[in-house]
Amino acid sequence: MPEHPAHIAPQGPRPIARVLVDTPLPQLDRLFDYQIPREFADEAKPGVRVKVPLKSAGRVLQGYIVEVGEETDPERALAEIDTVVSDAVVLPDRLYRLARAVADRSAGSATDVLRLAIPRRMVRAEKAWLAHPEGPDIEPIPGATDDLGSYPGLTDALTAGERLALDAPPGVVGLVPEWARLLASIAASALDRGTSAIIAVPDHRDLDRLLSGLDGIVPAGAIVRVDADQTAQERYAAYLRTTGAGPCVVVGNRSAVYAPVADLGVLAIWDDGDSSFEEPLAPYAHARDVALVRQSLDGGALVFCGHSRSSDVERLVSIGFAVSVGPERRRSPRVVIAAPQDTPNTGRIPSAAFRSARQALELGPVLVQVARPGYAPSLVCAECRSPARCASCGGPLHAPARGATPVCSWCARAALGWQCSSCEATSVRLASSGSERTADELGRAFPGVRVIVADGAHPVQTIEDQPALVVATRGAEPLAPNGYRAVLLLDGERMLQAPDLRIGEACLRGWSNAAALAAPGAATHLVGVTGPVARALATWNQPAYARTELMERAPVKMPPVVRVARVEGDVPQLEKALVRLGADAPGLSPDAILGPVPLADVSGRKRARALVRFDYGRGTAVAESLRASVIEAAVKSRSRRPRGPAEAGRPRTPTNTLSVRLDVADPDL
Incomplete structure (x- = not known):
């Protein structure tokens, strides 16, 4: 925890902020306590951006205040917050809880998740939001949920917050696919209940088609688009809108599942089997898995909709975790x-x-x-x-x-x-x-x-x-x-x-x-x-x-019947991580670990890769063990970092000696 040895601690309770520091170092993925200076007493509140000194890094880094409290130990010396960057609350508690849960499930860092969820700060958009944070008034459109009548029990299931595998109807009306109208009606039903809806689609083509389906069913003022095709100003403004208290309909690509709406009524994913939902950045959490974690935290209905059904969703149906819903009158090409x-x-x-x-x-x-x-x-x-x-x-x-x-x-x-x-x-x-x-x-x-x-x-x-x-x-x-x-x-x-x-x-x-x-x-x-x-x-x-x-x-233990983790790194660190995994997650089957398999040498270092297959019930123990091994490897790697100016041809910061990816969809790739 950052401390100033020469600092003389004042008497009595002191206001403190628990800050999540924005750093890629896995060993720093925790909350740090900082004293709140008197001049920031009114501005330092949960969710705002701050700048704080970090002794181990020797510099000032950005972060987010997660909690505020009091320090009652007069002998404890604490560093002070350097700057409160903005009054805008960009990290609501609900988003931090989601980021923490996704990171823990994926053996990753909460800061890595938040980099995917929170866009880069744009001052102009932020000032406009702070001036008018309430958002537009939304008037429901009559008859917007009529399409739900063709699915018996769907309205009740949405209201009850169930997990659904929904068979989409084929066909195109005008230039609007039937599936887009169905998801638009589901979003409208959430607005009718005074709650928000999130709909994630694979790419820009599906997003344009979904927007055409929302036209005339969901009020234009309620639609918030979140995708990579927007300018930085537009995307940050849209994100700030989702942090407000008013209901809205968020539409976008895989990152839309993180939109921190206040009262989530329904979260829908169209065509979850599309590879675009696989996150290429750490901690590599699939949008479908993020949606499942979020529904367990925030409630609301969870809908997987498509013309075809992925084996991942069918597994949820087979174990009774999700309910299969189809139309009353089946239509097929x-x-x-x-x-x-x-x-x-x-x-x-x-x-x-x-x-x-x-x-x-x-x-x-x-x-x-x-x-x-x-x-x-x-x-x-x-x-x-x-x-x-x-x-x-x-x-x-x-x-x-x-x-x-x-x-x-x-x-x-x-x-x-x-x-x-x-x-x-x-x-x-x-x-x-x-x-x-x-x-x-x-x-x-x-x-x-x-x-x-x-x-x-x-x-x-x-x-x-x-x-x-x-x-x-x-x-x-x-x-x-x-x-x-x-x-x-x-x-x-x-x-x-x-x-x-x-x-x-x-x-x-x-x-x-x-x-x-x-x-x-x-x-x-x-x-x-x-x-x-x-x-x-x-x-x-x-x-x-x-x-x-x-x-x-099932007989060959391939996903999604089991979860699969890929572990890569220097041979000594990899072997140590596998030994530790056997101790931390007892009960793994004898054939749970496949490998290690040698990889190509990198700068003279012998590297290897191993696959770990495990049941869903052992996911927490496996993720915690592999995460601990990653942190240990990162600490050792940092301790061996050369001091002083970097020599020509030698990087100052060594590459990671161990990397982990959970929920690998195809072990061959």
Whole structure:
């Protein structure tokens, strides 16, 4: 705890503040006591930003006051708060409790969580908020919750604050997906009860569609948008709005689950299986797990909504922790399993699907989903079929356009004069078709029909209700007014070959979202795929596939049946952490620890990685043990840090010797 040895402690109780210091050092992830100077007696209150001296760092750091109290020990010398940065309460107690709980579950630091939750301070936005912190008046819109009537018991479940796995209806009305209208009605029901709602979606496309669904159902003044596309001023202003006492509807991406609304009525996540909900920064907590922690702390209803169901949510349903809710009258797209046929007229498209697309083009647009963007994402030798690699760096070659010189995907060098390293042939063959090549092929197969490419390089949000072929990658499909007249799902067999534990779930989710964009009665053709995934799509019974996945993963103890932690670091620290884990978390199965596996040497240091599989009931003990090992490794690393000026070529601060990530979705990645 920061102290001034030369300070003469005054007599009697002294006002103190318990401060969370904003520092990346894991050993400092706790509250420090600081004396409140007389000049800050009125300003130093819980939740405000402050600057405080930290003896161990030898400088002044920013932090947040979490609590205020009194120090009754006259002999205890305390450092004083240096500055109160602002009067704005940016860390309400409810957010600190959430950050602390998420950090403890993930073996991380509360400050790391708060960096994800609290945007960078913008003075202009803060002054505007302090001048008018009450927010606009909100008048409910009549009939806003009518769509909830098609789901028996949904309104009562939302009011009771239950955890729900909600099957979203397929379809598009105008340019608004049915799922967006359903979530908008759920948010409106929360406002009717005088509470707030939070809706998190994977990306900006889904966010725009959700906002279109909120239009006319939720008052515009109640909507608070929180996402990375906003300017720093807009995002900080939106965050301050969520700290107020008035109800609102917060919409945004994965960080929206941290929005510190005062009275949370419902927290909804759309399509939780999307990889965008996986946080790439420490402590790597998935938005779904944050939502579960928050619901346990703040109450309110928790809704996981989607066309497909992740195995994580299905596990919650199977153990009775969540309730599955579906519509009274089930609606499902018409899915046709099409076998591939290689004929000159249809190419990669079977005859039946080809005829269906031709007939549908007489009525409106047709969607064609492909696996990858670009023209030819991969090339092989024309003679021996070996993958074509760059002669400079060894990266894979691809064709950016028809007849173009192959280009390396890693170093971007043109492969002029390429020669196969296996057979010395000099010609390449297209091994796969991307969105642009597919559009080229369809343009020749359907002369006179407009072809639209929609992928990461060619973003398209909406199209007109006119005949057109729309070639899109998964997740980039534009909306068509009232749906597509036919949907073709290509490259399914290639998609399922990806080395990913959850590839079946990912494909089913992408295909279900595309099929949901079809017009009522329009056919969706799944090409070249059979088996459980195809049956789940054809019968529109995605929960059954998720249950099958859980049953198959249980014997081999793979997530989400169990939790998995990845531990990486220097070999001595890693081995010590694993020994400590065995003592701190008794009862782990003999096969709980997989590894250690050696990793590439870093600056002459031998490093390794291990996986730890454990039941959910042992999560607290495992997280505490691994967190203690991380702190111990950080302290030792800091004690060995060279003193004085850094030498040339040698960093002053050494890299972390041990890192931990809990809840790894796929141990192979």
